[in-house]
Amino acid sequence: MNLFQLRAFDAVAREGSFTRAAARLFISQPAVTGHIKTLEEHYQITLLRRTARRVELTEEGIKLAAITRAMFGLVDEAQVMLEANRQLLTGRLEVAADGPHMVMPMLASLRARYPGITVNLRLGNAQETLAALLSEHVDVAVLTEIEPRKGLTLRPLVESRICALVPASHPWLALPEGIDIAQLDQIIMVLREPTSITRRTFDEACDKAGVNPRVLLELDSREAVTEAVAAQLGVGIVSSIEVSHDPRVGAVPIKGEGLANRHMLGCMERRAELRLIKAFMALAPEHTP
Structure with a gap:
């Protein structure tokens, strides 16, 4: 099994786009397309449906994406652990929020402290924001009226x-x-x-x-x-x-x-010690009146 092919598939499944997947992996779009084509041909399976406007996962693709998300999530955690002593010079943080008003000042603080960090922000309603966090499609989320639950780390904001x-x-x-x-x-x-x-x-x-x-x-x-x-x-x-x-x-x-x-900042408990997530969660006291 070729991990480069799986990594390319995982990136497209996460981003919903070959172009954004290529940017995520720092490779060319044809390289991403080639990896996934080879993977599909080798296993005689269709993982993605390509339309003029978007890329959709097939039923088999959804099942594989659940596996690769967990697999490469662990790989990312291992890399973060091994680089724990390095400064936060680079990195990518996935953030979700149910409104822009609280999260924007926090992103400004993050950028002032760690200018090399890239942030992808998703805005949605409260249900969409919580679902994105629990499914680990994002690293941290600004949430409203969320009750404490097992596996979730919460910090009060305002x-x-x-x-x-x-x-x-x-x-x-x-x-x-x-x-x-x-x-x-x-x-x-x-x-x-x-x-x-x-x-x-x-x-x-x-x-x-x-x-x-x-x-x-x-x-x-x-x-x-x-x-x-x-x-x-x-x-x-x-x-x-x-x-x-x-x-x-x-x-x-x-x-x-x-x-x-009540508005809170949340992350998954098992990922709370990852350096970039920890750095963002540490901003909560600064933005709590």
């Missing part, structure tokens, strides 16, 4: 509060202490999808307070909520750490129970 997002001309913006959650009863609102952590927290707080907003729109991004509020389609909600600087809208604090979210 607690945010949910605010009402209103048009810039809205009278609520003149209230220095904000509004009570009861004032949102029967108010027309434009909200994130129910699976959003911010939406879920808001819905639970409304249930406890006996508040029933009138949901006009459910949207799949913070940007879409901002646009809907700016168009005066309704009142939105936003985390206090994600308040937009858009002059068309403004954030108003909401007073009430259960309107806070």
Whole structure:
């Protein structure tokens, strides 16, 4: 069995692209293609489907990718252990986050300290971010409202509060202490999808307070909520750490129970001592108010 061929396949499975796999391995794209073609021909198996826009794993490819991910993950850990005394001059860190606002200052701190480190950042919702970490598609993740679980190392970052997002001309913006959650009863609102952590927290707080907003729109991004509020389609909600600087809208604090979210930095416990992951996790205290 040729490990170069398996390494090429593993890189394509991780990156979903021959071009990005070649960059990951520091070899040419034709070399990656040749390794995988030889592997498929030798074992008379189809591992990848190539379309005009993307590369997809076949059923057999998915099974092999699970093996190679674990295998080369151990190889990477061995290399890190053997180079533990070297300075962090080079390296690649895979990061996931459920929003850009907290992770960007941390990446800036990492770059200032270790300018040779390359970072790949994935942004997604809370479920996608946690899934990426647990499946070890990423090394570290910024998570919201995650409960402690076996095998997961967590460091606290910050607690945010949910605010009402209103048009810039809205009278609520003149209230220095904000509004009570009861004032949102029967108010027309434009909200994130129910699976959003911010939406879920808001819905639970409304249930406890006996508040029933009138949901006009459910949207799949913070940007879409901002646009809907700016168009005066309704009142939105936003985390206090994600308040937009858009002059068309403004954030108003909401007073009430259960309107806070905890944000944490996490990694897999068995990989917590890897030098690059450890260096990034050490940034948590610096970014905790």
